[in-house]
Amino acid sequence: xxxxxxxxxxxxxxxxxxxxxxxFLTTLGIVIGVASVIAVISLxxxxxxxxxxxxSSLGSNSLTIQSHTPISEAMRGGRARLTPEDLELIERRAExxxxxxxxxxxxxxxxxxxxAQTTFSQIMGTTYAYRDVAQAWxxxxxxxxxxxxxxxxxxxxxxxxxxEDLGLPENPVNEYVELGGEWFKIIGLLEAKxxxxxxxxxxxVLVPYSTMRSLAGNQSQIDIQIQLSLSEGVxxxxxxxxxxxxxxxxxDLAPDEDDDFRINTAEQxxxxxDTIINMVTLVIGxxxxxxxxxxxxxxxxxxxxxxxxxxxxxxxxxxIGAKRHHILAQFLIEAMLLSLLGxxxxxxxxxxxxxxxxxxxxxxxxxxxxxxxxxxxxxFSGFVGVLFGILPAAKAANLDPIDALRYE
Amino acid sequence: MKPDGKMNIADENxxxxxxxxxxxxxxxxxxxxxxxxxxxxxxxxxVSFIGSSGSGKSTFxxxxxxxxxxxxxxxxxxxVYVEELGPNQLxxxxxxxxxxxxxxxxxxxxxxxxxxxxxxxxxRRIGYRRRREMAREALxxxxxxxxxxxxxxxxxxxxxxxVAIARGLVTQxxxxxxxxxTGNLDSRTSADIMQLFDQLHSEGQTLILVTHEEDVAxxxxxxxxxxxxxxxxxxxxxxxxx
Numbered sequence: 001x002x003x004x005x006x007x008x009x010x011x012x013x014x015x016x017x018x019x020x021x022x023x024f025l026t027t028l029g030i031v032i033g034v035a036s037v038i039a040v041i042s043l044x045x046x047x048x049x050x051x052x053x054x055x056s057s058l059g060s061n062s063l064t065i066q067s068h069t070p071i072s073e074a075m076r077g078g079r080a081r082l083t084p085e086d087l088e089l090i091e092r093r094a095e096x097x098x099x100x101x102x103x104x105x106x107x108x109x110x111x112x113x114x115x116a117q118t119t120f121s122q123i124m125g126t127t128y129a130y131r132d133v134a135q136a137w138x139x140x141x142x143x144x145x146x147x148x149x150x151x152x153x154x155x156x157x158x159x160x161x162x163x164e165d166l167g168l169p170e171n172p173v174n175e176y177v178e179l180g181g182e183w184f185k186i187i188g189l190l191e192a193k194x195x196x197x198x199x200x201x202x203x204x205v206l207v208p209y210s211t212m213r214s215l216a217g218n219q220s221q222i223d224i225q226i227q228l229s230l231s232e233g234v235x236x237x238x239x240x241x242x243x244x245x246x247x248x249x250x251x252d253l254a255p256d257e258d259d260d261f262r263i264n265t266a267e268q269x270x271x272x273x274d275t276i277i278n279m280v281t282l283v284i285g286x287x288x289x290x291x292x293x294x295x296x297x298x299x300x301x302x303x304x305x306x307x308x309x310x311x312x313x314x315x316x317x318x319x320i321g322a323k324r325h326h327i328l329a330q331f332l333i334e335a336m337l338l339s340l341l342g343x344x345x346x347x348x349x350x351x352x353x354x355x356x357x358x359x360x361x362x363x364x365x366x367x368x369x370x371x372x373x374x375x376x377x378x379x380f381s382g383f384v385g386v387l388f389g390i391l392p393a394a395k396a397a398n399l400d401p402i403d404a405l406r407y408e
Numbered sequence: 409m410k411p412d413g414k415m416n417i418a419d420e421n422x423x424x425x426x427x428x429x430x431x432x433x434x435x436x437x438x439x440x441x442x443x444x445x446x447x448x449x450x451x452x453x454x455v456s457f458i459g460s461s462g463s464g465k466s467t468f469x470x471x472x473x474x475x476x477x478x479x480x481x482x483x484x485x486x487x488v489y490v491e492e493l494g495p496n497q498l499x500x501x502x503x504x505x506x507x508x509x510x511x512x513x514x515x516x517x518x519x520x521x522x523x524x525x526x527x528x529x530x531x532r533r534i535g536y537r538r539r540r541e542m543a544r545e546a547l548x549x550x551x552x553x554x555x556x557x558x559x560x561x562x563x564x565x566x567x568x569x570x571v572a573i574a575r576g577l578v579t580q581x582x583x584x585x586x587x588x589x590t591g592n593l594d595s596r597t598s599a600d601i602m603q604l605f606d607q608l609h610s611e612g613q614t615l616i617l618v619t620h621e622e623d624v625a626x627x628x629x630x631x632x633x634x635x636x637x638x639x640x641x642x643x644x645x646x647x648x649x650x
Binding site for chain 1: 470473475476495496499500502503504508510514515516517518519527528530531532533575579
């Protein structure tokens, strides 16, 4: 069997090289098909890798708890909340939590003003623990301290984007900005973190949690977010289960009621994005692989012509002792080699294309091809070659030697 | 794999045909291309079959060359009962027992002289180096040792036929089966080729020629004349025609 394959490959290569231009045109369909599949995959995979990196900057082992109103509850006009009591409960009872911080978003206006400049930003009331949980480090000045919270000091730490938007000096510490009608002293500027999927992580304004609460007035029913980071070596799932039990109990939920909160991990978010990207890859890849089938039909077409052209040769080979499987293998391997060749050229071309696209668009992550995509592209093009080579090869193998020899 | 044929006990004949008939349906009429041919050929013989077109020559050649099977009759080739073999077994018989030489040479156009001669050995699972050696020897034997790397279209008609003969010889077959071997050659080249046949015959090679040319046929030991699918005359060479 190996001998037959070796000899067939030898003669197939001779035949492919003998018709250089025709072989190239035949395989062009496969080249284009594989090139587009690889270009798409290399772009989306590059994006996926980039997102992975971005999320690790979000704090890899942090959890976010948000209130969540189930639809059935919302229909009855209910609205789920996470309260400061929930925070206290978790602080007191949950195990495996390294640091925990509440986040209270500005409920009314998120307008920020400095002199004549006004901008809108994400204003969050939080505590000193936010620094550890969200991996937010101060570039100049200091972060919110515990004492700031205890005394409801009107101080703020801002992101780089806010400083630029407001035209604040390079070192904005000790400047005053107006938030929701009150004046806040800037005590720190955060390190730039860049953006994740269009959300600018530098467009934030942090104020002490208790200050934010007092600003919100005596709205008794505030809804906070809780962010916490886990201790080293603690399983995310264990903590999630624990928190779920605590909160369900605190919220008096019956066993058949849905959770009125959501616990999100950075990992979960990343998985969600990954799922979306894989879906996109799959759909586009699927559409593009139709062109591979079209390429395969092109190969079949030319192989059929080639069999007709070489009918006499086939007759000669049969007369001097070629068996059915010799002829079959020769044409099948020729089709497969043509297709594989196209696959290889397409692979190089597709990678080049992906790299060209990703480098010509600013802020687009660099293209990368995973090994599985290479294997898939070559495997699939080889498969297409065999699939569409079967008909011509069978036609050749089944020729009657006398008729074939007589063919002009 | 050795073809599964019945052994014909105590038969010194290389070929034994017994009542071979080949009938075709052509439209509604039945064509009797061969109609009961019985002949025996010994090892080392040079036998010419002669007949005009339509005499059944080609059909006979196809059957003799195991390219086709008769409708009726028995065919023993080198002790093997050919009749019941399948296409693959016939292919093996062709490869082992028969060297074909055609009127139009029938070389593979994209292969060199050497490649053409090596081709039958591919079907014998012989390695590349050994194939090359054997093919060179065969080409030397037909006097083309200096033309091994030429493509068929770079060779003259006579040289092409020599390549074809080398291809026929390289497998050391029982029979060299030639179909109008000089049909596409001028008279001088024809004479050269016939001389080569004579040389091969003197070396003990069994030769079967099918031709319509009386003077080509006359060079063999034995001339068998066909007409309408039947043998009408079987004579030793040199015997008078009438």
